[in-house]
Amino acid sequence: MENAGDIIFLIFVSTLLFLTLALLVVVFVVLYQKRFVQQKQIIQEQETIYRQRLLESVMETQEEERQRIARNVHDDVGTLLNVAKMQLGSIRSADEHQHEKLGQLGQHLQESIDQLRAIARSLSPPVLDKLGLFKALEDLAGRTKVTGAVKVNFSGEEGNAVNRELANHLFRMIQEVFTNTLKYASPTSIQLQYESDDEGIGILFRHDGNGLIQEEVKNISDSGKAFGLDSVLSRGLVSNTRVMFGKDEEGYFVEFQHPYI
Structure with a gap:
């Protein structure tokens, strides 16, 4: 046992x-x-x-x-x-x-x-250094309007001051979107709306021509064939800015929102 x-x-x-x-x-x-x-x-x-x-x-x-x-x-x-x-x-x-x-x-x-x-x-642009982002965008819209090739409407209030680095990124992105739109989209009118408050900055670029939505932008960027778009997306990443390409009943738009929450 x-x-x-x-x-x-x-x-x-x-x-x-x-x-x-x-x-x-x-x-x-x-x-x-x-x-x-x-x-x-x-x-x-x-x-x-x-x-x-x-x-x-x-x-x-x-x-x-x-x-x-x-x-x-x-x-x-x-x-x-x-x-x-x-x-x-x-x-x-x-x-x-x-x-x-x-x-x-x-x-x-x-x-x-x-x-x-x-x-x-x-x-x-000297106006960007001297007077800031709002005035630089107003100047960009005005110079585009003067060409007579397209109607341009700029609206908004200046709001809070924007630091030099962020202002440069936002201006370059919108400048690139302006250039691409005029070159490829054949618009008859462009609207640029600017908003700034304590929570951040919102800029809406809208036009009535041909355009791209977010998925198409991603596909083109992934193909490596769109340096201009890559520049916009890269600046958005570096500056913590959400860049959204889309379309609604009023046409195509590109929305910039900083900070990206």
Whole structure:
């Protein structure tokens, strides 16, 4: 009987040890998987932070290059053209026989000067630095309207001041949307609405031409064939701004909301 009891006791102890060992193995596997998931999540977060910092660095470099080119266009090339125009004026007064041809040449020079100024303003709009985002968007809408190619309506109130970095991202995104819309959408009218309060900034760009919805934008962006759209989406990511492409009964729109909640 004692031997039978000893055997039962040994079986019980062995079973208990086996179950304990099995439980330890299960706990180890669970903890390992949990740790693996946590490490994977940390790596993904670090990669996201790295990509975002890389985007910020690239965009900062691009902006500095824009400003440098704008200064060179305005200061160097613009000065040379103005000097050429002045010299042309003195030649024109001295030679009446070539008056008409020189007059045409002077007109072409003035057009070149005006175009260079427009390029410099587009690369680094002075109104953005001097007067802020609201006035810069108002100026952008006004300059588009002056071309006569499309009706443009800008509405809203300035509200709270916007820091320089965010203002630059928002302005560049809307400038790109303006450019793409005029180039590809064939609109007859554009509406730009601006709202700013303590909770954030909301900007609505609406037009009556052809357009894209969010899914189409994502597909085009994933294909790598739309640098302009990629620029808009990248700036939205870097500046924590929600960028939504859509369509309703009034037509196509692009909505910008900062911060992205």
